[in-house]
Amino acid sequence: LRQACEQLVLQAPRAMDQQSLMRRADGSAQAVSTQRSARQIEGAWYVVERCRPAPGEAATHTESARVPGRNAPIGRLELLVAAINLDPDAVFLIERESLRPLEVNEAACRFMGATREVVLRGDLWGLGTRHATRLEQELAYDRVIARHPEPDVEVASIRGRSGKVAAMEIRRDALLIDGRWIILSRMRDVTQREAAQARLxxxxxxxDQAGDGIVLIDGETMQYLSVNDTVCRMFGYTEEQLMALGPLKVASGTVTTPEVIRQRYLHAIQVSPQLITQELRFTKADGSQFDCEITRRALSIDGKWVIIATIRDITERKAAQSRLEVFRAAMDQVGDAISLWNAETLEYLDVNATTCTMFGHSREEMFSIGLIKVLKGAVGDIQQIARDVVAAYPKVFVHEARYTRGDGSKFDGEVARSAVPVDGKWFIVATIRDISDRKRADAQLKRRMEDLARSNQELERFAYVASHDLTEPLRMIANYTQLLQRRYLDKFDGDGREFLGYVLSGAQRMNQLIDDLLAYSRAGRSMNKPVSVDMNAVVDEVQANLGQAIADKAAVIER
Incomplete structure (x- = not known):
């Protein structure tokens, strides 16, 4: 005790606050808040000890003074008065009947802005109270008396003589002395405390309105010190339920155990003030699960470790990331090369696997080499392409180009480019299809078409020569047959004349067939317009040409 008193003298006038147990005369104990400070009175040092019950304890109040060094030549009453005058709280003794102050300490005089004598005369009635009328003040004191022996405590805005309004914690006790009710009123300026509490x-x-869950965890007990409303909504518990469960139970049961959780918190203390970020899956009160990103940081506050953890629900982000991965996997299977690049910086944002295969580079090489070198183009030309594509939005530009692979080989590609606006920026989506095989097929088809054209020309010439060479013998046969018919027709009997007609008719049909063959060879180049044909006449002609064959086979022609 002596060492404690000496320490108070050394740090005077600063006070020391402490929570402790006070032993009563009956042997019971009470938790109290004790404030001690050292004061020098008439050359001697005294320790003023102010005790108040801890929150939730029964009301009691004591004041005492201890002499750290020697007994001072001062009476006990004067010592008590001196100690009360050193009290930073304003103390009033007020007679209930007259509402006049019986005694005040120096702090009360300072607050009232007047001397002790002026305050005791009662000339400053209305100051130092929140009650506007005498009746209100009487009713307030009657309430204190009705609560006796319990004190009446409130925080109110009180106006001093200077006009300044301060937040004051007022504690009133009713004392019955010689048949009179005396009100012991103590006022403490809690303006800063109230302002700090308001800020808090x-x-x-x-x-509580933050989108992320925020919790404070005691590094020693591994219990919650505080949780915000977002955490409660995330896990589906009330604040009371979360505080009762504690972080070890709330965080365990899904993929880990309470001991693993404890080790994680201890690790945060070991690496303090380093920030630790981790992705975990938690279970809600209803059994459903959600993914979250949790960050932890341990801080030492007043010699105790406190772990601050923020929890962000990333369930939707994980689902979107999964969909993106599926989409990227699908894009990598597409046969066309797909790339996305910034229209302003001309830098790749992403490329699919086909792009890498088509140009002969890995994905990392594509990004490191860059768009300009991959396309083997001038910066100005590609910038102009980007400007043209953006200006034509949402039109798609399609053209053919020749590209060079990483090994120096070349390939033909059909490229389609379109502009996409995202967050005020323009991006180019380019799709390249390797058309080298198609170009080779087109070239081969062109060569074959040219060969076919030459062949057709040669066939036409052959048909013309062949028809001319075949027509001459037929013309001779027909001419002599006609000559026999004119000169010697009467020399033939009926069969002879019939046979002669067959010869002439066959020669004429043969001549017509040769002309038709020649016309057929020119079918693709004929300028004649198609005309309707009597198919019955065609059948008659065919039947006449095949008359002998039909007769030999005993065939029957049906129409």
Whole structure:
């Protein structure tokens, strides 16, 4: 105790606050908040000890003074008065009947802005109270008396003589002395405390509205110190339920155990102030699961470790990432090369596997080499292409180009480019299809068409020569047959004349067939317009040409 008192003298006038147990005369103990400070009175050092019950404890109040060095030549009453005057709280003793102050300490005089004598005369009634009328003040004191022996405690805005309004914590006790009710009123300026509490409440409200879950964890007990509303919504628990469960139970049961969780928190303390980020899956109160990104950081506050953890629900992000991975896998299987690049910087954003295969580079090489070198083009030309594509949005530009692979070989490609606006920026989506095989097939087809054209020309010439050479013998046969018919027709009997007609008719049909063959060889180049044909006449002609064959086979022609 002596060492503690000496320490208070060394740090005077700063006070020391402490939570402790006070032993009563009956042997029971009470938790109290004790404030000690050293004061020098008439050359002697005294320790002023102010005790108040801890929150939730029964009301009691004591004041005492200890002499750290020697007994001072001062009476006990004067010592008590001196100690009360050193109290930073304003202390009033007020008679209930007259509402006049019986005694005040120096702090009360300072607050009232007047001397002790002026305050005791009662000339400053209305100051130092929040009650506007005498009746209101009487009712307030009657309430204190009705609560006796319990104190009446409130925080109110009080106006001093200077006009300044301060937030004051007022504690009133009713004392019955010689048949009179005396009100012991103590006022403490809590303006800064209330302002700090208001800031804390605003901060807590802001934290509760945060989109991420925020928790504070005691590094020693591994229990929650505080949780915001977002955490409660995430896990589907009330704040009371979460505080009761604790982080070890809330975080375990899905993919890990409480001991693993404990080790993670201890690791955060070991690497403090390093920030640790991790992706985990948690289980809600209803049994459903969600993915989250959790960050932890351990801080030492007043010699105790506190772990601050933020929890962000990334379920949707993970689902989108999964869909993106599926989409990318699908794009990698597409036979066309697909690339996405920035229209301004001309830098690749992404390329599919076909692009890498087509140009003979890995994905990393594509990004390191860059768009300009991959396309073997001038910067100005590609910039102009980008400007043209953006200006034509949403039109798609399609053209053919020749590209060079990484090994120096070349291939023909059909490229389609279109512009895409994203967040105020323009990007180019380019699709390249390797048409080398098609180009080779087109060239081969062209050569064959040219060969076919030459062949047709040769066939036409052959048909013309052949028809001319065949026509001459037929013309001779027909001419002599006609000559026999004119000169010697009467010399033939009926059969002879019939046979002669057959010869002449066959020669004429043969001549017609040769002319038709020649016309058929020119079918693709004829300028004659198609005309309707009597198919019955065609059948008659064919039947006449095949008359002998039909007779030999005893065939029957049906129409």
């Amino acid at each position: 409440q605003r901060f807590q409200a802001a934290i």
